[in-house]
Amino acid sequence: DVVEPDGQPNAAGVPIGTLQSNIGYHLALAYYLRGEWARAAEVAQREMTAANNDDRRVSMAHWLYLALRRSGRDADAARAVSALRRPLHVVENQSYEQLIRLYLGERSSAALASQLAEGAASSSDASLAYGVANWHWVSGRHDEAVRQWRALVASGQWGAFGTIAAEADLARLRHETAR
Known part of the structure; x- marks a missing residue:
């Protein structure tokens, strides 16, 4: 696997994804968009497990959570984001981090x-x-x-x-x- 340079570098100038992680992200997203919740969750879980930084973790946890909730697996969705109930070092995926805080009950939908x-x-x-x-x-x-x-x-x-x-x-x- 190789680091994939960002088309729009983040403020830290540090790429957060690799070629394989970006393929995994987009595959999970494609399954999600098709309404194939189980397949989306499977790929997102695999990518979340493989993630080596918090930006990747929050982006994959977001789509994993949504796919699990849409498939009626609410308890699994709660478990999927519970590991992120800690201080995170997110460089560019702040929106996903804020949504994870919503899913954890730490932020309100009204605030967002x-x-x-x-x-x-x-x-x-x-x-x-x-x-x-x-x-x-x-x-x-x-x-x-x-x-x-x-x-x-x-x-x-x-x-x-x-x-x-x-x-x-x-x-x-x-x-x-x-x-």
């Missing part, structure tokens, strides 16, 4: 949403917005989740993974409603 009062202005904001919206979904607040997913899709961050995930969820809902 207040950071997004102006909408998703960046791909990092889109990740945070999607995580908060999905938190509402898995907590049974489906109308609020759908409202936030729609706002995220309208935000203009079309290439951000959070926006793409919101589009996938809305498409899944339209498909289920049409049946």
Whole structure:
């Protein structure tokens, strides 16, 4: 495996991923976007176990948590993020870290949403917005989740993974409603 230089270097100038870890991240994300929760969780768990820095850990823990929650494995999801109940050294994935704090009960969805009062202005904001919206979904607040997913899709961050995930969820809902 080789370090993969970042297209946009972080403030520390330290690459956080490798070629293989980035492939694993995107594979887990692809399964998640397809609604293949079990496969997404399997890849995310493997990548989280292999992670050698907190940036990789929080990004993989985020998608692992979401995949497990979406598949109804709430206790497994709680266990997946419990190891991150400690001080973390995150260089660039602060949105994922904040979402992990939400999943651990250390932050509120309202506090995170207040950071997004102006909408998703960046791909990092889109990740945070999607995580908060999905938190509402898995907590049974489906109308609020759908409202936030729609706002995220309208935000203009079309290439951000959070926006793409919101589009996938809305498409899944339209498909289920049409049946």
